Amino acid sequence: MKTLIFKSVLLGSISFLQFSCTQSTSHDVPNVKPYQTNELLGQEQVLRGEYLVTIMGCNDCHSPKVYGPNGPVPDAQRLLSGHPANYALAKVDTTLLKSWVMFNSHSTAVIGPWGVSFAANITSDPTGIGTWTEEQFFKAMREGKAKGLANNRNLLPPMPWQTYSRLKDDDLRAILAYLKSTKPVKNVVPPPMPLQDISS
Template identity: 50%
Template structure:
């Protein structure tokens, strides 16, 4: 009987040790930071627009798409014409040579290179901008690089880096679109793109 009782005590000691170790492991795991990623609810309203504004500024979209005003620290986007594209009434100087350089207008809204001459688009919600666009138009323009977001239209030309922007998530694309639809509409019909062939003809005529 004593032998059995002694054996039971030894067994209890071992069981206690095992349980203590198990509790220690459970406690340590409980203290570890959770690696579970909690899904965030989609942004809406003002938060969505603020997210879009942040992305526009982070992507420096206004550097090309906004006319500039000169300040003591240099040119900055004109807040009254924010994201309205190349000004329709801006007279550009003659283009003398296009073969060896990529040219930028002083307002950084018109560009000349091997692709021809391009003009920064009006991104405001005016009819001359993206006022009539749906989100699907915007998505097609950014994801597929299609002019006016229309399937079958010409490709967007440099310096628009749509190939890089095409990887933006749907949520961020929607935030961008929401912000652009919320800003001041500006009536500005941007000049039409000029192909390399037509640009070469104009260059020759100007040189003469």
């Protein structure tokens, strides 16, 4: 008899606990903060953007380099800051450009038949893309417009915007979220140069 009573009490207690745990009460709602979910999603978006920026090779051109035993590597202090404003380019024998396209030692400046192009600052600094809107970023990546402005010049080689234009909207948003989260590096990248300005 005692065993039967014990089992009944035990089953009743379990049923009560199950019922209590599945019911939501009004005082539970304030403890759930909607922004926590948004922050988590934002963090996931930034991490996705960092992954995409890494595998797409953005540091190859947009980060100045330091040289070590294995050759050039991105400078951790100036990641994604573009061609250094104070880095002068040597004159070049432009007759070689009939057969070559040449990079400078940082891989942030490229000389070709179109002239000299410089990798942009894409950090979160205002001299980079810190003040850009999503619309600007999409226009730059999808239509190849410098600074994402409709009436601006086209982006120059080697920026492969034609390939990147095929990225999904969510991927572009993730890349922008990551770039906006980067360490701001103040660096005003020079405008493109015609060949005659670099010719030896």
